[in-house]
Amino acid sequence: MIQFMPRTAEGLGTSSGALAAMTAVDQLDFVQKYLSPFRGKLHSLSDLYMAILFPVAVAKPDDFVLFSMNINPIAFRQNEGLDLNGDGKITKLEAASKVQAMLTEGLRPGNIG
């Protein structure tokens, strides 16, 4: 559901394979366990997404740079699709914008329920 990395799944007492075989509802128990350390710290959709993508960015400003072509090029290239303006930097705002767009679409009349 939130694409746990193998070690993360292991740390939660399960495995990537086991999670893949679960229903979305069953996976929610592990999502809850994963997010429990962030209780009280997630005040926006972007913070929620950062908890899943790159936890150090939780509570950071929107212009916080997650990955930069100059500083951490390997991580940048692995996540290059999030660099919306093509400036060689992935900010928290850029990373969260796709999730925000999905939420906006999901909340449109006719898409709820």
Next chain:
Amino acid sequence: MIWSRGVLRPRSRLLLLGAFGLWISGCPVLASTIKEQRTTPAGQLVIEQVDEGPLGNEFYVYLAGKTILHSKLGDATTEFSAFPIPHLFAYFGESMNGVDAVAVFQQFNWGNACDGGPVWFLGISRDGNFKKSNSVEFCGPPETTVKHGVIHLIRSEAGQASPPKEWIYSGGKLQKVKSAR
């Protein structure tokens, strides 16, 4: 309170005293968990999680009780604050490069942007001396091999056409080599 695997490091003893102080004052106590450990020629190499929570975001690495690394998520005064979780990725127990053993660590965080972060080496001498290397950026699993008594670290980038990059561990440092395999 949770103690796992029964080994109390020096900081753990302090935590135990602190925890006792908190217990008698009625406050919650700190939990500390040994996540990984390995016997080396210089003594025990230990990775300890010192915060609570199912996964953990603050860790120490000790060698024979001496602090090698302190990492805490988001705390820029510590090392690898974006990738605070150390993992003993590989261990070479034979003498090479002037040390008696070499431990290879990879730093992680729990997010899904990268399946593993920076890699660093620890040279260990029998007399208790140690030397940490510089780190190399990774966003995925490393590969290590030994050729002619030298440890090579190899980084292949998923989805990239460029050839793998390679470093050798020499003189306590990771040095990039010009051409990879």
